[in-house]
Amino acid sequence: MTHLLEIDKATRRFGGVVAVNGVTAHVDEGELVGLIGPNGAGKTTLFNLISGFTPLSSGTVRFAGHLVNGKRPNQVAHLGISRTFQNLRVFPNMSVFDNVSVGAVGTLPQGPFGALFGGAKRADEISERTWQALEAVGLTHVADELAANLPYGRRKYLEIARALAMRPRFLILDEPAAGLNDTETRELASFIKRLHGQGLTIMLVEHDMNLVMGICQRVLVLATGRKIADGTPDVIRKDPAVLEAYLGVDA
Amino acid sequence: MNASNTRQGWLVPALIGLLVFAVLPAGLAAFDRGYFYQVANVAMIFVLLSASMHLVTGVAGLLHLGHAAFYGVGAYTAALLATKAGLGFTWTLPLSGLVAALVAFLVALPTMRLVSIYFAVATLAIGQMLYLVMLNWVEFTKGPNGIIVSKGLELFGFSLSGRLATYYTVAAVVMLCVVAISRLSHSYYGNALRSIREDDQCADAMGVRTVRLKMEAFTLSAFFAGVAGSLWAHMTGYISPGDFKFSESILILAMVVVGGLGSLPGAVIGALLLILLPEGLRGMGDFRNIMVGMVMFLSILFLPKGLLGEVSALRLVRQQLGAAWRRTDNGIGIGWR
Amino acid sequence: MIDPYYLQQLAIGLSLGMTYALMAIGFTLIFGVLNVVNFAHGEIYTLGAFAGLVLITASAPPVAAVVFAALAIGALAGFSLERLAFKPFRRFTDEASLKSRAMRESTLLSSLAVSIVVREALEIVFGSEMRSVPFEYLINTPVRVGPVILVTGDFIIFGVSAAMLIGLQYLLTRTRIGLGIRAVSNNPLGAKYVGIDTDRTIIMTFVVGSMMGAAAGILVGLYYGAIFPAMGFVPGIKAFVAMVMGGLSSIPGAVICALILGVSESMATTFVSSGWSDMVAYGFLILTLIFFPNGLFGAGRERV
Numbered sequence: 001m002t003h004l005l006e007i008d009k010a011t012r013r014f015g016g017v018v019a020v021n022g023v024t025a026h027v028d029e030g031e032l033v034g035l036i037g038p039n040g041a042g043k044t045t046l047f048n049l050i051s052g053f054t055p056l057s058s059g060t061v062r063f064a065g066h067l068v069n070g071k072r073p074n075q076v077a078h079l080g081i082s083r084t085f086q087n088l089r090v091f092p093n094m095s096v097f098d099n100v101s102v103g104a105v106g107t108l109p110q111g112p113f114g115a116l117f118g119g120a121k122r123a124d125e126i127s128e129r130t131w132q133a134l135e136a137v138g139l140t141h142v143a144d145e146l147a148a149n150l151p152y153g154r155r156k157y158l159e160i161a162r163a164l165a166m167r168p169r170f171l172i173l174d175e176p177a178a179g180l181n182d183t184e185t186r187e188l189a190s191f192i193k194r195l196h197g198q199g200l201t202i203m204l205v206e207h208d209m210n211l212v213m214g215i216c217q218r219v220l221v222l223a224t225g226r227k228i229a230d231g232t233p234d235v236i237r238k239d240p241a242v243l244e245a246y247l248g249v250d251a
Numbered sequence: 252m253n254a255s256n257t258r259q260g261w262l263v264p265a266l267i268g269l270l271v272f273a274v275l276p277a278g279l280a281a282f283d284r285g286y287f288y289q290v291a292n293v294a295m296i297f298v299l300l301s302a303s304m305h306l307v308t309g310v311a312g313l314l315h316l317g318h319a320a321f322y323g324v325g326a327y328t329a330a331l332l333a334t335k336a337g338l339g340f341t342w343t344l345p346l347s348g349l350v351a352a353l354v355a356f357l358v359a360l361p362t363m364r365l366v367s368i369y370f371a372v373a374t375l376a377i378g379q380m381l382y383l384v385m386l387n388w389v390e391f392t393k394g395p396n397g398i399i400v401s402k403g404l405e406l407f408g409f410s411l412s413g414r415l416a417t418y419y420t421v422a423a424v425v426m427l428c429v430v431a432i433s434r435l436s437h438s439y440y441g442n443a444l445r446s447i448r449e450d451d452q453c454a455d456a457m458g459v460r461t462v463r464l465k466m467e468a469f470t471l472s473a474f475f476a477g478v479a480g481s482l483w484a485h486m487t488g489y490i491s492p493g494d495f496k497f498s499e500s501i502l503i504l505a506m507v508v509v510g511g512l513g514s515l516p517g518a519v520i521g522a523l524l525l526i527l528l529p530e531g532l533r534g535m536g537d538f539r540n541i542m543v544g545m546v547m548f549l550s551i552l553f554l555p556k557g558l559l560g561e562v563s564a565l566r567l568v569r570q571q572l573g574a575a576w577r578r579t580d581n582g583i584g585i586g587w588r
Numbered sequence: 589m590i591d592p593y594y595l596q597q598l599a600i601g602l603s604l605g606m607t608y609a610l611m612a613i614g615f616t617l618i619f620g621v622l623n624v625v626n627f628a629h630g631e632i633y634t635l636g637a638f639a640g641l642v643l644i645t646a647s648a649p650p651v652a653a654v655v656f657a658a659l660a661i662g663a664l665a666g667f668s669l670e671r672l673a674f675k676p677f678r679r680f681t682d683e684a685s686l687k688s689r690a691m692r693e694s695t696l697l698s699s700l701a702v703s704i705v706v707r708e709a710l711e712i713v714f715g716s717e718m719r720s721v722p723f724e725y726l727i728n729t730p731v732r733v734g735p736v737i738l739v740t741g742d743f744i745i746f747g748v749s750a751a752m753l754i755g756l757q758y759l760l761t762r763t764r765i766g767l768g769i770r771a772v773s774n775n776p777l778g779a780k781y782v783g784i785d786t787d788r789t790i791i792m793t794f795v796v797g798s799m800m801g802a803a804a805g806i807l808v809g810l811y812y813g814a815i816f817p818a819m820g821f822v823p824g825i826k827a828f829v830a831m832v833m834g835g836l837s838s839i840p841g842a843v844i845c846a847l848i849l850g851v852s853e854s855m856a857t858t859f860v861s862s863g864w865s866d867m868v869a870y871g872f873l874i875l876t877l878i879f880f881p882n883g884l885f886g887a888g889r890e891r892v
Binding site: 111 | 431434435438439440441442443445446449450452453454455456457458459460461467471513561562565566576577579580581583585586587588
């Protein structure tokens with residue numbers, strides 16, 4: 001059976017440090033998978049490997065059968081993977097609408113000749129997609145607001161809207177709940193569940209255990225660059241290796 | 252809710268058109284002083300240069316310190332084609348643009364992956380190298396003596412070298428180019444370029460082909476600079492390397508910075524300000540450059556968003572030029588058509 | 589035995605390279621080590637030269653006083669430059685590094701603007717033609733060293749460069765101030781947190797670097813006997829090239845590359861007319877930027 005995302009002995013070395021060490025894992029279409037692990041376990045590096053942000057030192061990553069190795073991030077995006085960032089990278093000097101439109105124009109491209117001579121058709125397509133993404137996250141009422149002026153919580157949804165405007169097959173969320181309080185986290189959790197319910201395959205990195213265990217169907221656990229567990233939340237909760245990784249490195 | 256206010260959509264362009272093609276020429280013809288025509292033409296050419304710089308530095312965020320050199324490539328192309336091949340403006344106009352664009356493309360190929368400050372320095376070096384070629388390749392470019400272009404402006408054999416005709420031609424070409432730049436800047440393509448300026452890694456992750464778009468922005472801006480060069484060559488009748496040295500690149504950069512990085516109306520205003528102000532304060536000749544430096548410095552310090560900043564400019568364009576896709580409940584335009 | 593003609597050519601190239609190295613040292617300290625984009629260093633160099641010239645024409649003092657004047661003006665200019673064109677943009681030291689690219693571009697533009705104002709002001713005050721230095725002050729009396737002929741200026745410039753180089757290496761690697769400079773360049777916010785007074789460190793670096801730049805200006809002015817407002821522009825670019833070739837943060841590397849540049853340039857002028865000689869520097873710059881991202885010696889660059 002072919003998986004949507006296949007990671008095979010993926011390794012990433014930075015000089016002497018091995019951030020990701022021979023990780024093998026997969027994600028199937030329609031799954032909602034969580035990725036957890038103590039700090040420094042290599043979770044964000046793994047995300048960067050999947051999204052083409054950093055090259056693999058060895059091993060392979062395949063998405064929908066295509067090799068991700070060596071591809072630039074925009075090529076990976078065109079394969080159907082979109083992502084958010086741990087440290088919230090919105091385009092600060094652009095409006096909310098324009099921010100999200102970049103996600104749409106990246107994958108539904110409009111080139112210079114299209115802008116100069118093309119009719120409104122492509123532009124309208126982009127506009128529609130942008131608006132729909134904004135509706136999905138509930139930010140239509142601040143469409144004209146400058147992204148830099150948005151409060152922290154709203155900016156997270158802006159990033160997600162921008163990723164959704166790419167109409168991805170696979171969405172990866174890098175610590176979406178970071179910095180949110182309990183209420184906000186609960187709202188986010190139900191939002192992610194809703195997205196998943198609409199058929200989107202999602203993978204998320206999180207430190208908030210309640211969020212991950214609450215909504216994910218399956219959880220991958222990394223520690224010091226290796227995968228140490230892979231299973232349903234119930235199984236992971238009781239896995240001795242996982243407990244050791246978390247409690248053992250408790251500082 | 253898709254309607255853009257069509258009545259407002261054509262009002263401002265119509266007013267601008269009226270000003271440039273009716274009011275101004277009427278005034279010029281009334282005073283009938285060669286000097287005023289000259290100022291008007293020079294101002295228009297620099298509006299085009301500033302607008303082209305807006306595209307590469309304001310929108311795409313590529314700090315370009317050698318723009319005047321591509322202006323020079325266009326001017327020399329026009330001058331050499333006119334004097335050595337006897338071609339008229341009808342030919343030199345597009346060819347100047349294309350040659351400048353080609354040179355820019357070749358320059359951009361190896362340098363586009365350089366990080367911002369180093370890319371800026373690379374453009375400075377390229378600009379200087381091109382300037383040195385203009386100055387020293389005497390057999391080809393006549394070096395510091397420059398080239399006299401005796402052919403005035405013309406179109407398909409129709410001579411347009413009279414003062415008023417020259418003005419109209421320059422104005423028409425510049426307006427056409429500015430409209431084109433506007434359509435590039437005020438579109439989703441423009442948004443893609445802006446995203447590269449804001450965070451090019453992130454834009455890449457969103458599917459924007461960053462390296463390709465940077466090259467496009469750089470090449471397109473050089474095309475328009477080349478066109479400006481051919482206008483200059485035919486209009487003034489004499490070009491020399493000094494017209495295209497580093498200080499001219501900085502002048503153009505100052506126009507964009509003072510007007511507002513990312514704002515096309517701002518770039519136009521910046522150009523008009525930095526050309527007309529020294530002319531208005533006559534006897535300023537020597538002081539022009541120092542004034543440019545001071546204005547640029549004060550503007551960076553006190554008005555970092557420029558005279559007409561990007562946010563205001565985009566809102567203005569959406570409101571007044573009907574470029575928005577639709578309006579929000581507050582009546583503000585969003586998106587591009 | 590090497591043909592004395594080639595030795596002489598080499599000597600000429602090395603002399604030229606030393607004049608570039610003199611400027612590259614101060615430049616690299618500010619740009620490469622402190623990691624501040626400074627486009628106005630060339631004008632500090634010019635100010636140093638003019639300070640000396642003004643003093644010479646005003647009261648004809650001994651050469652040492654002239655150099656001292658240049659150093660003093662350099663220190664003052666460096667201080668003013670930092671306060672005017674750089675400090676105002678450090679308001680955002682608490683913001684995320686997202687700001688840093690915009691800030692570096694702002695300081696590039698602001699220092700560029702200041703450099704233009706200074707240069708044009710000098711042109712207005714002194715006129716744009718070359719001023720010649722009175723004969724007594726020139727340091728180009730020929731000296732025979734074996735098969736080649738050098739001039740007194742070569743020794744002076746060499747001595748001064750060596751002193752600056754050694755002094756800086758000591759300062760940067762053996763003193764607390766030097767550690768502070770390297771800390772601030774690496775991580776300004778972190779440096780603040782550990783108690784380093786970043787403002788003072790930056791000011792001091794500017795002052796030292798600018799004094800060196802001004803010294804370079806007056807010495808080169810006395811060496812060639814010509815001083816003019818635009819004299820700092822091209823040497824500034826060449827100092828930049830030497831710095832990038834040397835791996836950006838290495839002052840000895842910049843010096844070596846300045847020498848390479850000087851020798852290459854003088855060799856080039858044996859083949860083409862001198863108008864083209866600047867092409868060597870620009871060519872080296874482009875080649876280094878593209879093909880040697882870590883400088884010629886792999887000392888590392890990518891810090892922006």
